[in-house]
Amino acid sequence: MSPSAPAPVDTRRPAAGPPATGLDRFFRISERGSSLPREIRGGLATFFAMAYIIVLNPIILGSATDKFGHHLQGGQLVTATVVTAAFTTLLMGVIGNVPIALAAGLGVNSVVALQLAPKMSWPDAMGMVVLAGLAIMLLVATGLRERVMSAVPLGLRKGIAIGIGLFILLVGLVDSGFVSRVPDAAHTTVPVQLGTDGHLHGWPVLVFVLGTLLTLGLVIRKVPGAILISIVAMTALALIVDATANVPAAGWGLTVPRWPGNPVSTPDFGLLGHFSLFGGFHDVGVLTGILFVFTVLLSCFFDAMGTILGVSDEAGLLDRKGDLPGMSRVLMVDGIATAAGGLSSSSANTCFAESTAGAGEGARTGLASIVTGLMFVLALFLTPLATMVPAQAATPALIAVGFLILAGSIREIDWSDHTIAVPAFLTMVMMPFTYSITNGIGIGFIAFCVLRAFAGRWREVPVALYAVSAVFAFYYLMPALGLV
Numbered sequence: 001m002s003p004s005a006p007a008p009v010d011t012r013r014p015a016a017g018p019p020a021t022g023l024d025r026f027f028r029i030s031e032r033g034s035s036l037p038r039e040i041r042g043g044l045a046t047f048f049a050m051a052y053i054i055v056l057n058p059i060i061l062g063s064a065t066d067k068f069g070h071h072l073q074g075g076q077l078v079t080a081t082v083v084t085a086a087f088t089t090l091l092m093g094v095i096g097n098v099p100i101a102l103a104a105g106l107g108v109n110s111v112v113a114l115q116l117a118p119k120m121s122w123p124d125a126m127g128m129v130v131l132a133g134l135a136i137m138l139l140v141a142t143g144l145r146e147r148v149m150s151a152v153p154l155g156l157r158k159g160i161a162i163g164i165g166l167f168i169l170l171v172g173l174v175d176s177g178f179v180s181r182v183p184d185a186a187h188t189t190v191p192v193q194l195g196t197d198g199h200l201h202g203w204p205v206l207v208f209v210l211g212t213l214l215t216l217g218l219v220i221r222k223v224p225g226a227i228l229i230s231i232v233a234m235t236a237l238a239l240i241v242d243a244t245a246n247v248p249a250a251g252w253g254l255t256v257p258r259w260p261g262n263p264v265s266t267p268d269f270g271l272l273g274h275f276s277l278f279g280g281f282h283d284v285g286v287l288t289g290i291l292f293v294f295t296v297l298l299s300c301f302f303d304a305m306g307t308i309l310g311v312s313d314e315a316g317l318l319d320r321k322g323d324l325p326g327m328s329r330v331l332m333v334d335g336i337a338t339a340a341g342g343l344s345s346s347s348a349n350t351c352f353a354e355s356t357a358g359a360g361e362g363a364r365t366g367l368a369s370i371v372t373g374l375m376f377v378l379a380l381f382l383t384p385l386a387t388m389v390p391a392q393a394a395t396p397a398l399i400a401v402g403f404l405i406l407a408g409s410i411r412e413i414d415w416s417d418h419t420i421a422v423p424a425f426l427t428m429v430m431m432p433f434t435y436s437i438t439n440g441i442g443i444g445f446i447a448f449c450v451l452r453a454f455a456g457r458w459r460e461v462p463v464a465l466y467a468v469s470a471v472f473a474f475y476y477l478m479p480a481l482g483l484v
Contacts, residue, residue, distance in 0.1 A: 027097060027365040032317070034364040038224070039099075042363025043371025045227045046101050048394050049357035052175065054379060055254045055387050057081045057104040061347060064113035066122045067283065072271065072345065078383060079267040080346040086376035088337035088349050093369030096330040100311050100355045101372040102337045107436060108299045109347035116280070116292055124280035126342040128289070131277065132296035133339025133348065139301075140331045149305055149331075151462035154322045155417070156444060157309055158409040159424025163431035163440045164310030165405030168353045170432040172398030175391040176208040177253060203241045204251050204392045207234055211396035219360075219400050227361045227397045234393035252390050260384030267380050271345035291483055296338075298475055299438050300350050304334045306437040307351040314405050315359040353437070360401040419455050423448035442472035 024030050029039060058077035065071055085103035092100055116125035139145040152160070173179045178200070179192045194200060200209075211234035218226030238257035241247060249256045281289040308331075312324045319325060337349035358368050379386035415421045427444030431437055449469045452461045 023367070027367045029365050029367060032364040034362060036367075038362035039365055039367040040371050041225045041228045042099055042358035042361040043368035044375065045231065045361040045397060046099070046352075046355050046358035046363070046368065047372045047375040048228075048231045048389050049354040049397050050101060050103060050352050051379070051386050051389060051394070052254060052391060053085065053103045053106075053352075054078060054082055054383060056106070057109055057346060059254070060106075060109050061113050064117050066117040066125065067120050070122060072122060073268070075268045076271040077346065078265075079269055079380065080271045080344040082376050082380045082383065083267070083269070083272070084337075084340050084344045084346045084349050086373050086380065088333065088340055089369050089376060090373035091336065092330070092333045092351075093366035093373060095366075096333050096369075097326065097366035098308075098312060098317060098324070098330055099315055099358045099363035099365060099368035100308065100330070100351050101358070101369055102334070102349045102351055103376075104341060104347045105300065105303060105350035107303070107438075108296060108350070111295060111299065112347045115295070119288075119292075120280045120283040121276070122345065123274050123276040124283060126275040126345050126347075127277045128280050128292050129296055129342030129348045130275055130339045131293045131342075132300060133335055133337070133342060135293065135297050136301060136335035136338055137332060140328060140335050143328075145301070145331050146328050148464050148468055149309075149327065150323060151464040152445075153420060153448075155413045155420040155424050156427065156448060157322045158313075158412045159427040159444060160306045160441060161310040161313045161409045162406050162424075163428035164306055164353050164356070164437065165402040165409075166428055167431040167435075167437060167440075168356060168398045169402030170435070171353075172395035172402070175253065176395040177202075177205055177251075177392070178208055202251050203245050203247050204238075204253070204390065207238050207241060207390070208392040208395060210234065210237070211393055212399050215396040215400045216403075219404070225361065227357055227400065230396055231389065231393055234396065235389050238390050238393050239388075252392070255387050255390045257388055257390045257393070260388065263382055263385045265381060265383045273343065274345050275342055287483075291478070295475075296348060298471070300334070300338045300348050302438040302441045303436075304331075304351045306431075306441055307353045307355070308334070310353065310405060311351070311355045311359050313409060314356050314401065315364050317364065354398065356401040356405065357397040360397065360404055419451045419457065420448070422451060442469075442475070445469045446472055 029035065058074050058081060061072050062074050062077050081104055088102040092098065092102060112125055112129060116128055177196065179194060180196050182188055182190055182193050195205065211230055214233065215227060215230040218229060235257060242257050308324065312318050317324055324330065334351055341347050341349040413421060413424050423444045426447050427440045430443045431440030445465060446469045449461050449466055452458055
């Protein structure tokens with residue numbers, strides 16, 4: 001199935017020459033002003049920026065128990081995480097033809113581990129995830145999901161893109177250890193602090209700082225492969241530092257940059273297919289079960305929406321109206337990814353904001369996703385090598401890309417129209433401040449509808465946005481109504 005939607009015009013790229021090969025024609029590489037080396041670099045940059053999920057997702061799911069006290073086995077979770085990420089990312093490359101990678105979604109995996117599993121068995125919880133994915137696919141097939149996205153005004157879309165940029169910037173700062181959460185024992189309202197105790201110290205943070213400066217310097221000089229060069233260089237530096245400076249393993253976080261004794265691992269496919277589609281309703285009842293499915297659906301639906309718009313904007317794939325040609329295919333793959341995460345017991349998979357690292361490297365087509373997907377395939381057997389890149393070497397890419405997204409979008413918001421400027425502002429700040437893409441979108445949508453109504457311009461708001469805002473309002477009121 002060859003992507004057939006016409007490529008949008010991007011004035012930021014040089015005019016493309018005629019396609020030279022079948023690969024070029026299939027992915028429209030030259031047509032989008034890209035090249036094979038750029039797509040490969042972009043795919044590699046995205047993989048290294050999100051490879052932490054191979055370690056983090058098994059930790060989140062494996063640390064929880066279901067209603068019956070059962071744990072998911074760590075090795076099986078690693079295999080499930082990698083297999084599903086590889087499958088869905090390759091699918092996005094072939095069908096969606098966009099440089100967007102997918103893996104187990106952060107946030108929704110916590111919902112599965114901390115809200116669903118304690119109320120039912122693990123197979124029942126994963127069945128809820130499958131149902132959410134099927135519901136998303138139904139919304140895509142009926143055109144409702146794309147209609148919602150098309151109803152979002154351009155200024156609010158730019159706010160979503162900027163929010164994504166600020167969100168991934170904060171993710172980079174937190175994952176690198178440059179900022180950290182202030183512990184509850186401190187009894188302060190200040191949520192984060194510099195370093196681990198208000199000061200920067202330790203070799204890992206120095207690696208991050210040097211990596212950030214190197215990345216930004218290379219980007220400013222327009223060096224091809226800037227992000228990937230920085231990741232490779234800082235990984236090499238981290239290996240040297242760890243071998244010579246006696247850095248404690250905890251200082252690096254999840255991924256310690258040490259050459260593994262045995263780089264080859266044997267995958268364990270034991271969790272694949274272990275789900276029960278409707279078993280959870282027997283445990284919690286029909287209404288609570290529907291609400292659980294709704295919670296997973298809402299998170300996946302709008303997290304993906306924000307990420308798709310943010311990455312596509314950074315890659316210059318949006319048309320003059322701010323729409324992505326071929327959006328329905330991209331959304332369908334995302335729905336399949338949600339269901340696939342339940343089928344494999346890796347939790348719902350969704351589009352990763354770290355894909356902006358690849359877009360920042362120059363990726364413009366699904367070939368970059370193919371490269372990222374193949375790297376996940378290799379990681380299935382070489383997980384020790386794939387997880388050797390520390391966060392301090394990969395996260396500088398997120399800092400640079402966060403800036404590039406903000407710089408490219410902030411001027412396109414009409415700041416003189418407060419009915420769009422205020423919702424855009426709330427959207428972009430609530431994403432990092434609540435650590436949730438979905439919350440930023442929901443608050444922005446509600447504010448847009450309310451402010452337009454106050455200004456007497458309620459007829460200018462699409463019906464779809466009123467409906468979605470009502471859904472968000474209900475979602476936020478669920479705890480007060482005693483529904484969760």
